[in-house]
Amino acid sequence: MFLPVHERFIHQAKEKLSQDQRVRGLLAGGSMMTNTMDEYSDLDLIIVYNSAYQDQIMNQRITIAEGLGKLLSGFTGEHIGEPRVVICLYGPEPLHVDLKFVTLEELEIRIENPLILWERAQEISSIYEKTSPSHPYPDAQWIEDRFWVWVHYGATKLGRGEWFEFIDHLTFIRGAVLGPLVLIKNGQLPRGVRKLEQYAISEIEELKNTVPSHHFESCYHALKSTIDLYKSLRQQSDTLVLKDEAEQVSIAYLDKVYASSDH
Template identity: 80%
Template structure:
């Protein structure tokens, strides 16, 4: 459902960008692309531009964002590994908009086929027709090679009573490992823990057990639940199991916990 606040911004963005000779098109990803928008949806927009203006565009991307509406605050996306993106809050009616700036050449490598809102000379349509998107999937061996190191690290935080850090660490494992594996098992794209509640996954109760409270018992049991769920999900992948690392990490967790409850 495209709300008036979304529609107004998109119309204004199309009008502004179509007057910029450097820009070749405006696209929409996310929930607008899949027609699943609601009142809480943000806008994921892609501004495609001519490679000849790359340095200029990258230097001016915040200025371009300011020209699309009443920008209350905006910053670039280095913290999420995407410096080409400007993350924006517009007002006075609050609207979150992610603006991703890509060249025509960069657009050839993409994770999805976004919705074309406006384009010049059918260049973007031609790229979509001639190339295919590819969504990155987690590598099972990459996960296995790291998982038991992460469990050991979490156990050291358990031993020190650093609950906040351990809670964040378990959250990281849930987002990078458990969430994507559960989503794939349920026929969804591996996007962290996004919309797990809405997909009716059978692992939902197990995932809830990996969410700890601030304290020894809860954090210990959350770590144990994280291990058990991973072991079950791992059974469905072709992976070289790090048996010794697994044994050592689990034994260390039990040793540390036992020493703390004595």
């Protein structure tokens, strides 16, 4: 569903940016790219520019964002490891827009082909023709090497009664491990926990069991469910080295914490 507020902003952005000779194009990712927008969708826009102006553009990110509409609040994305992004709330009708600033050269290495809304001299189309996108997938060994350490860490938080910390910890594991693996199993790209309700029909109950309430018993069973789901999703291969001893030790410790508590 393409709302008038989306259409107005994109029209204004194209008009403003096309007047800046440093800017070479405007792209759209996210739900606009996949034609799955609804009334709650934000805009994921990519501003492509000439790398000769990189320092200048990066210093003017907020100013450029201010020029595209009534910017109520905006900040750069260092907290998510992406300083090229400006996260914006425009008004008066509220609209969330993520503006990502990339050079033509940076666009050559990408995870997808964003929709071209406007470009100068077919420069972006030419890059698309010469290069291909590549979406990163989880590294099974990277996960296995860390998972049982994360289980032990969760058990220590459980035993100490730091349940808010524990809940955040399981949320991280769900986003970094379970969500991506479930999405891959269901033929989707591994985008954290995005749209699991839509794609993870057969695993939805198992996933719900990994969400604890602020209570010892609930936290313990949520971690046990997390372990069970990971083991069912973990793909065996000749190259994957299982951390069997770490698995046994961490689970035994978790069960010891549970058994020794007055729950």
